[in-house]
Amino acid sequence: xxxxxxYSKSQPTTSxxxxxxxxxxxxxxxxVLFRDLYPRVLRFARVSEPRAADDIAxxxxxxxxxxxxxxxxxxxxxxxxxxxxxxxxxxxxxRTAVRRATDPVAAEFFSAHPAGAx
Numbered sequence: 001x002x003x004x005x006x007y008s009k010s011q012p013t014t015s016x017x018x019x020x021x022x023x024x025x026x027x028x029x030x031x032v033l034f035r036d037l038y039p040r041v042l043r044f045a046r047v048s049e050p051r052a053a054d055d056i057a058x059x060x061x062x063x064x065x066x067x068x069x070x071x072x073x074x075x076x077x078x079x080x081x082x083x084x085x086x087x088x089x090x091x092x093x094x095r096t097a098v099r100r101a102t103d104p105v106a107a108e109f110f111s112a113h114p115a116g117a118x
Contacts, residue, residue, distance in 0.1 A: 030068070034061065037079060041086050048090050059089045 041060050045053035063085045071081055 030065075033078070037082055041082060044083065044086055045090065049093060052093055056086070056089050056093055059092075060086045063089065 038057065038061070042053060042057045045056040045060075049056060060082065064082055067085075071078060073081070
């Protein structure tokens with residue numbers, strides 16, 4: 001079952017998705033939202049940071065899980081909220097990568113500069 005099958009006529013709110021009788025439990029509702037959006041979030045992350053895409057997408061879904069109860073709005077707004085989280089996690093990843101950046105040094109550098117006595 002996908003989002004289109006559940007809500008083909010109108011844009012539901014996330015509260016409706018989480019309480020809809022056709023979705024038997026909150027877990028099922030979250031699964032439906034995840035199946036709908038995870039491939040898109042992962043594709044966004046892969047285009048932006050291919051080597052860290054899985055980690056970024058995972059961090060996005062952890063943040064979504066933490067904030068899901070606080071979000072109230074339509075599905076379109078939910079998608080925008082998820083991608084705003086994805087953009088922030090991507091920016092966080094890039095800031096961290098810059099702080100950890102190292103410059104490779106050739107082995108010859110070390111042989112030319114022997115270590116002093118400790």
